[in-house]
Amino acid sequence: MHGSIITLLKRYVQTQYDHSTWVKLVELSGLDKIEFNHKSVYPDEHVYALVGHAAEMTGIPAEELHEKFGEYLVPDLMYMYQKLVRPEWKTLDMIEHTELTMHKQVRQEHADNAPPVLDVTRISENELMIEYVSPRRMSGLAVGIVRGLAIYYDEADRIDVMPTTYDNGERVKIHVRRSA
Template sequence: MHGTVLMLLKRYVQTQYDHSTWLKLMELSGLENVEFDHKTVYPDENIYALVGQAAEMTGLSAGELHEKFGEYLVPDLMFMYQKYVQPEWKTLDMIEHTELTMHKQVRREHPENSPQCLM
């Protein structure tokens, strides 16, 4: 999982709950000694552990948490990818062009930060 997503997850938890909740979540996930960096790719198991523990802590399902987090991170992702987005694109256009337009260009310009392939 790309470090940017994990850093946005941290900010989400801190804004929706508080910093101590993030620290507790990291501890319960066995990641208390990890400091996420936006330029690093981490094992997917990290986010699985965090979401699993968050589900236990909140009583929400992992699916519900993914959806809430997805809604939270869209504005940041749109800002990050704005130079690849066409103003006339609607929601389905965004989904259609994520891999072949935005992710392709990010991989070309920043191979060290390569997003996961969606196809």
């Protein structure tokens, strides 16, 4: 997992809870000897441990925490990739172009990082289907990012997100529809 995601996870925990909660999560996860750097790549197990312990501490299922974190990530992701985003894009356009713009750049610049593959099919002007494929099984993060994009583009009240999981979470179809 890219260090920028872990750095943002730390900020998310600190803003939603407090700094001591982050410290406790890091200790419980056995990661208290690691200084996370936003430019490094870390084992996915680090994030699994942090989110797993956060789920235990809060009583919120890990999948739901992934979704909440995904929503939280969007403003930072939009800032990081602003040069690749066209001003006329809205939620569905952004999703449709993520794989060939942002994910393509991440794969080129960070060989050790492997964002999920998003196979997006545009069904109509107001509807698309995302096939999320990743051995990380973090589709909740993708669902949260879709919801966060709808908030970012001020379309949250018009966007429906309906995930359908199969293949033990490694492949997930996410149906996204904008009401007229």
